[in-house]
Amino acid sequence: MAHRSPFTLVDVFSDQPLQGNPLALVPDADELPESLMPRVAREFNQAETTFLLSPTVPGADWRLRSFTAAGVEVFGAGHNALGAWWWLAATGRLGHRDGPWYQQLGSEILEVGIAVGPDGLVDVTMRQRAAEYGQKLTDRAALARALGVDDGDLGAGDGLPVAQVVSTGAAHLLVGLRGQGTVDAAAPDAERLRGLLPTVGGQGVYLYALDPAEPDAQVHARFVNPVAGITEDPATGSAAGPLACLLHRHGLAGDRLTIVQGHALDRPSRIQVTFADDVPSITGRAALAADGTLNLPV
Secondary structure, three states: OOEEEEEEEEEEOOOOOOOOEEEEEEOOOOOOOOOHHHHHHHHHOOOOEEEEEOOOOOOOOEEEEEEOOOOOEEOOOOHHHHHHHHHHHHOOOOOOOOOOEEEEEOOEEEEEEEEEOOOOOEEEEEEOOOOEEEEEOOOHHHHHHHHOOOHHHEOOOOOOOOEEEEEOOOEEEEEEEOOHHHHHHOOOOHHHHHHHHHHHOOOEEEEEEOOOOOOOOOEEEEEEEHHHOEEEEOOOHHHHHHHHHHHHHOOOOOOEEEEEEOHHHOOOEEEEEEEEOOEEEEEEOEEEEEEEEEEEOO
C-alpha cells in the first residue's frame, strides 16, 4: 500500500512565484525510510529537495536533510534550508514563539531568525559558520577552458584571488570574472570541472563579478555544481556566504551586501548577507509555487 506524503514547491530568494530558486519540500518526513529520500529528490529533479524531520540532538527545533537531483546529500545552509524555514513560518508551524530558532544540518546546529514585516512578508535569516579559506586553483589555462572563457577574462580585480575554495558549511570554488557580461556568457564544461574541483577540494563553482545587473546590489553571480549533479542553480546561499566573507576579508564588502543571481536563467534572485563578528548570515524571502501529495512505496 502506498504511503501518501504531502509536499510543496517553494521559490526561494524571491517573493514572487516562478522566480528565485525552486525547492521541493517534504514536511513531517520522520516515517520515510532514508533510502527513499534520494529517490524522491531524483523524482522532483530540482537542485535540492529538503525533508523536515524531528531533531536528534538537544537544542535543535528541526532537523533538515537535503538531497540534490542526483541523490547526493548536501549540508550547507542555503536555499534548501531557508525555503524550509520560510514555509514553517508562513504556514504557522512555528506558533507564536519568538526566535531565535535552531536547525540541525548534519552534525551542525545553526541559528535561524524569522521576521515578519508590516507588509506581511516573511524574512528568514540563517547564520552560517565562520569562513574557512581553502586552496587556490592556479592553473589559469585549465580553469578558463573548464569555464568556457578567455584567460584574460579571469579575475574580478581589486587584489582578489582568481579562484579560491571557501567554506561556511559547504566548500565552493569562488571564481572572479572581469564583468557581468563575462559571467553570463560563460559556458561551464561539466566534465572538465569534475576533473578540476577535487584537486582543490571544491564542491561547486561560484562565478562572480563586481558590476551586478541590479544597481542596488554589489555582486553578480552564477553557480554550477557538476559534482553534485546541479547543472545551474538560480540562487545559492551556501556559496553567497563564502563569497561575502572573501570580499569582506579583502575590504570590498561592509557589514551588509546584496548578491544577485539567476539572471542567466530568467529566475532573478536576491541574497542579502550580513556579518556579526566576521560570521555571515544570509537573509531572503520565498514564495509558494505549488502543493501536492506523494504516493510512495513505503
